[in-house]
Amino acid sequence: MEILIIGAAGMVGRKLVDRLCADVKLGDRQITSMTLFDYAAPEEPEAVFPISSLGGDLSDPAQATRLVAGRPDVIFHLAAVVSGEAETDFDKGYLVNLDGTRQLFEAIRQQDYFPRVVFTSSIAVFGAPYPDAIGDEFLNAPLSSYGVQKACSELLLMDYTRKGFFDGIAIRLPTIVIRPGRPNKAASGFFSNILREPLNGEEALLPVSRDVRHWMASPKTAASFLIHAATLDLQSVGPRRALTMPGISVTVGEMIEALERVAGPERAALIREEPDELINRLVSGWPRNFDAARATQLGFAADVSIDEIIRIHIDEELGGTIK
Amino acid sequence: MEILIIGAAGMVGRKLVDRLCADVKLGDRQITSMTLFDYAAPEEPEAVFPISSLGGDLSDPAQATRLVAGRPDVIFHLAAVVSGEAETDFDKGYLVNLDGTRQLFEAIRQQDYFPRVVFTSSIAVFGAPYPDAIGDEFLNAPLSSYGVQKACSELLLMDYTRKGFFDGIAIRLPTIVIRPGRPNKAASGFFSNILREPLNGEEALLPVSRDVRHWMASPKTAASFLIHAATLDLQSVGPRRALTMPGISVTVGEMIEALERVAGPERAALIREEPDELINRLVSGWPRNFDAARATQLGFAADVSIDEIIRIHIDEELGGTIK
Numbered sequence: 001m002e003i004l005i006i007g008a009a010g011m012v013g014r015k016l017v018d019r020l021c022a023d024v025k026l027g028d029r030q031i032t033s034m035t036l037f038d039y040a041a042p043e044e045p046e047a048v049f050p051i052s053s054l055g056g057d058l059s060d061p062a063q064a065t066r067l068v069a070g071r072p073d074v075i076f077h078l079a080a081v082v083s084g085e086a087e088t089d090f091d092k093g094y095l096v097n098l099d100g101t102r103q104l105f106e107a108i109r110q111q112d113y114f115p116r117v118v119f120t121s122s123i124a125v126f127g128a129p130y131p132d133a134i135g136d137e138f139l140n141a142p143l144s145s146y147g148v149q150k151a152c153s154e155l156l157l158m159d160y161t162r163k164g165f166f167d168g169i170a171i172r173l174p175t176i177v178i179r180p181g182r183p184n185k186a187a188s189g190f191f192s193n194i195l196r197e198p199l200n201g202e203e204a205l206l207p208v209s210r211d212v213r214h215w216m217a218s219p220k221t222a223a224s225f226l227i228h229a230a231t232l233d234l235q236s237v238g239p240r241r242a243l244t245m246p247g248i249s250v251t252v253g254e255m256i257e258a259l260e261r262v263a264g265p266e267r268a269a270l271i272r273e274e275p276d277e278l279i280n281r282l283v284s285g286w287p288r289n290f291d292a293a294r295a296t297q298l299g300f301a302a303d304v305s306i307d308e309i310i311r312i313h314i315d316e317e318l319g320g321t322i323k
Numbered sequence: 324m325e326i327l328i329i330g331a332a333g334m335v336g337r338k339l340v341d342r343l344c345a346d347v348k349l350g351d352r353q354i355t356s357m358t359l360f361d362y363a364a365p366e367e368p369e370a371v372f373p374i375s376s377l378g379g380d381l382s383d384p385a386q387a388t389r390l391v392a393g394r395p396d397v398i399f400h401l402a403a404v405v406s407g408e409a410e411t412d413f414d415k416g417y418l419v420n421l422d423g424t425r426q427l428f429e430a431i432r433q434q435d436y437f438p439r440v441v442f443t444s445s446i447a448v449f450g451a452p453y454p455d456a457i458g459d460e461f462l463n464a465p466l467s468s469y470g471v472q473k474a475c476s477e478l479l480l481m482d483y484t485r486k487g488f489f490d491g492i493a494i495r496l497p498t499i500v501i502r503p504g505r506p507n508k509a510a511s512g513f514f515s516n517i518l519r520e521p522l523n524g525e526e527a528l529l530p531v532s533r534d535v536r537h538w539m540a541s542p543k544t545a546a547s548f549l550i551h552a553a554t555l556d557l558q559s560v561g562p563r564r565a566l567t568m569p570g571i572s573v574t575v576g577e578m579i580e581a582l583e584r585v586a587g588p589e590r591a592a593l594i595r596e597e598p599d600e601l602i603n604r605l606v607s608g609w610p611r612n613f614d615a616a617r618a619t620q621l622g623f624a625a626d627v628s629i630d631e632i633i634r635i636h637i638d639e640e641l642g643g644t645i646k
Contacts, residue, residue, distance in 0.1 A: 090486065127562065131460075139460050140478070141563050148482040152475045155463070159471040163413065239450065240464050 001029040004072035006058065006104070007079030009038035011179055012120065015223040016076065021047040026074060027231030037067060038079065058100035064107035071111055074230050075166075077104060077119045083146035084186060090145060097149035102156055109165040117157065117168040118229045121242060123215060123287050125151040125172060133291040136244065143285055154242040161241050169229045169237070171295075174217040174247030178313040187282045191216065194252070195259055195310055198270040199322055207276035210253035213288040217247045217302065218309045220316060225300055232298060240294075246302035248309075249289040258306040262314075263322050324352040327395035329381065329427070330402030332361035334502055335443065338546040339399065344370040349397060350554030360390060361402065381423035387430035397439045397553050398489075400427060406447060406469035407509060413468060420472035425479055432488040440480065440491040441552045444565060446538060446610050448474040448495065456614040459567065466608055477565040484564050492552045492560070494618075497540040497570030501636040510605045514539065517575070518582055518633055521593040522645055530599035533576035536611040540570045540625065541632045543639060548623055555621060563617075569625035571632075572612040581629040585637075586645050 003026065007013050017036060024031055024047075034051045036042040041055035056063045058079055068075070079100070080086075086093025101119070108115060124147035125140045140151040150172075157168040179192040183204075190207055191214060197204035217225070225245050234241070250258075260268040292300070303309050314322060326349065330336045340359060347354055347370075356373045359365040364378035379386045381402055391398070402423070403409075409416030424442070431438060447470035448463040463474040477493045484491040502515040506527075513530055514537060520527035540548070548568050557564070573581075583591040615623070626632050637645060 137454075137462050139462050139563075141481070142478065143485070143562060145482050145486070148478045151478050155465070155471045155474050158464070159468050162466065163468070239466060240462075 001026055001031055001074065002070065002072045003031060003034045003074050003076070004037065004067060005034065005076045005078065006037045006067065007077065007120075008036035008053075009040065009042040010078055011181070011219060012173070012176065012222045012226070013038070013042070013078045015219045016078070016226050017042070017045055019223045019227065021045050024048055026227065035067070035070070035072065058104065059095040061103045064100070064104040065110070068104070068107045068111050071113050072115060074116045074118070075104075075108070076226060076230070077101065077117065080120075080150075081146075082186065083122075083124055083144055086146040086149060087144055093145045093149055097146065098152055101153040105156055105160045105165070109160060114164070115166050116230055116234075117166045118226055119153060119157055119168065119170040120226070121150045121154050121170040121172045122147065123172050123174060123244065123290075125154065125242075126287050128285045130287055133289045134244070134287055135291045136294045158239060158241045162239055167234055168241055169232070169234060170242040171225050171229050171300075172242065172244045173222055173225065174215045174245060176219055176222055177216040177309055178218070178317075180219070180313070180317045187279050188286075190279070191255070194271050195255060196313065198259060198267040199263055199310070199314065199318065201267075201270070201323065203270050203272055205274045206252065206271050207274060207279040208252060208283055209275075210256065211251055212283055213249055213251045214283075215247040215249050215287055215290055216306070216309065217245065218312045220312050221301075221303050228300055237298065243295045243298070243300070244290050244292045246292040246296050246300055247290065248303055248306060250306045255306050258310055262307050262310045267322070324349055324354055324397065325393065325395040326354060326357045326397050326399070327360065327390060328357065328399045328401065329360045329390065330400065330443075331359035331376075332363065332365040333401055334504070334542060335496070335499065335545045335549070336361070336365070336399075336401045338542045339401070339549050340365070340368055342546045342550065344368050346550075347371055349550065358390070358393070358395065381427065382418040384426045387423070387427040388433070391427070391430045391434050394434055394436050395438060397441070398427075398431070399441045399549060399553070400424065401443045403443075403473075404469075405509065406445075406467055409469040409472060410467055416468045416472055420469065421475055424476040428479055428483045428488070432483060437487070438489050439553055439557075440489045441549055442476060442480055442491065442493040443549070444473045444477050444493040444495045445470065446495050446497060446567065446613075448477065448565075449610050451608045453610055456612045457567070457610055458614045459617045481562060481564045485562055490557055491564055492555070492557060493565040494548050494552050494623075495565065495567045496545055496548065497538045497568060499542055499545055500539040500632055501541070501640075503542070503636070503640045510602050511609075513602070514578070517594050518578060519636065521582060521590040522586060522633070522637065522641065524590075524593070524646065526593050526595055528597045529575065529594050530597060530602040531575060531606055532598075533579065534574055535606055536572060536574045537606075538570040538572055538610055538613055539629070539632065540568065541635045543635050544624075544626050551623055560621065566618040566621070566623070567613050567615045569615040569619050569623055570613065571626055571629060573629045578629055581633055585630055585633045590645070
């Protein structure tokens with residue numbers, strides 16, 4: 001089985017690559033080769049099967065054609081201009097997130113075969129006001145260009161699938177916590193920062209109040225969602241191929257309590273409250289809770305708890321212990 | 324006030340043009356000129372203000388730029404490849420219905436002004452299974468390429484509006500009954516045929532059972548929706564700019580009873596049942612009923628009854644009497 005991963009250098013992409021290299025199989029089929037693609041060629045990991053790594057621009061129509069020329073059996077499409085950049089650079093967001101995705105779908109159609117296509121969408125397809133828990137039949141009313149680009153891509157994926165051009169599924173990932181690496185400027189970054197930095201023995205700023213609630217999954221679980229989406233029998237899914245992934249709905253206060261339980265109160269004491277008006281305003285428009293009934297029924301499984309999400313980070317990123 | 328109507332030669336477009344020529348005003352503002360555009364240049368009606376009529380291809384990117392160069396105050400965008408053709412000619416459907424619409428929006432953005440843009444969407448953005456009455460928060464899950472193209476266009480309109488590039492509103496029209504003219508091959512054509520042909524003293528075929536329920540509006544009411552959408556204060560509408568228009572939900576049996584009441588039993592006797600397997604299958608996936616609460620609250624008003632819809636046809640198309 002040949003696999004193509006577009007956006008392989010991103011945080012979720014790297015988790016997926018590592019997992020596939022370790023598993024050597026996808027479902028019950030042996031992986032025979034893997035192609036990794038990103039804007040800059042991703043690092044090639046150790047693997048028992050051949051891996052090729054390519055860099056390029058997905059908004060170039062010829063790029064998608066080259067990528068699918070070898071007719072990979074499974075295509076993971078994770079590449080995107082992130083939401084902040086898509087909001088400030090309107091043209092670039094549409095060029096990459098919408099046109100790039102459509103060109104990929106079209107290149108697959110032109111190859112005239114039937115691969116599985118797994119596309120990472122986002123809960124940014126939703127916009128306030130929300131019900132208490134957003135169900136599988138709630139409308140897409142994005143409040144960002146990024147959300148519109150993801151919602152349109154979902155619709156295209158469903159149409160290409162319905163027409164038999166490929167076998168697609170779009171999965172809407174929760175906010176990923178704990179993102180490894182350094183703090184970034186993403187408005188949602190604090191959800192990771194307030195756990196990751198104290199685990200590193202460093203101070204973290206909390207820009208919102210402790211009763212802010214959000215929808216989360218660990219990087220490990222995000223990789224599991226992608227693999228499940230690639231191997232699932234989609235006949236039973238029907239034509240609605242965009243699925244909200246199960247997450248856990250927790251408040252900032254519950255996150256801090258979990259940090260205390262897992263890492264001790266002296267770590268939790270490293271969180272300093274510094275309210276940020278802009279971030280508070282943005283967060284107030286974000287989804288807080290979902291009822292991801294369809295995905296759950298189809299075997300997608302959320303993280304167990306925020307405590308477990310913290311333990312996953314300690315295990316995967318800190319070598320199993322807190323220094 | 325200058326008005327541009329794209330798709331002015333279509334059935335709803337002609338009703339809108341006639342109404343504006345008669346009103347001479349749009350809301351409380353005098354109409355100073357009107358430009359009509361369609362694939363072939365529309366007929367120029369009599370009017371007290373200057374009208375120019377143009378033909379061309381909206382999928383040509385330069386066409387939209389030319390159309391908005393004069394900075395019309397209100398732009399009605401009604402042009403589309405119809406659902407049947409968009410389904411059989413995949414590329415043409417996307418080229419006109421999605422790319423053509425996006426190019427129009429982009430041409431307006433490049434003009435750097437703030438017109439009102441009224442876009443006709445469709446209840447084809449929805450797909451079965453449905454609740455008993457489809458509410459304003461129900462998901463878009465189209466089961467046709469046409470529906471996907473309309474749903475993506477709605478999302479783009481909302482984003483261009485949110486970014487301040489224009490002041491847009493998308494209205495999802497019910498099925499229009501009674502369509503004037505001759506029977507056509509559209510799968511939904513029978514909803515009009517079973518009323519229009521008997522009113523002309525001719526036989527009509529009924530391909531479905533009498534308990535089939537559907538969502539309808541008259542051509543006159545469709546034109547009223549467009550005018551209300553062009554003049555409504557949109558500040559109160561908020562960012563969700565795609566509205567399901569109010570219609571009436573009636574069964575085929577109720578339509579035939581109304582025909583008897585308005586035109587007599589001998590007209591209703593001209594309907595001959597001839598079940599069609601394909602049409603029955605298509606119809607089973609169509610929406611039957613909506614709760615168009617938001618549009619109703621914003622002052623969009625449905626037809627009063629199917630009896631009234633028949634009377635509107637007699638009045639507007641048959642000179643007020645049945646021959």
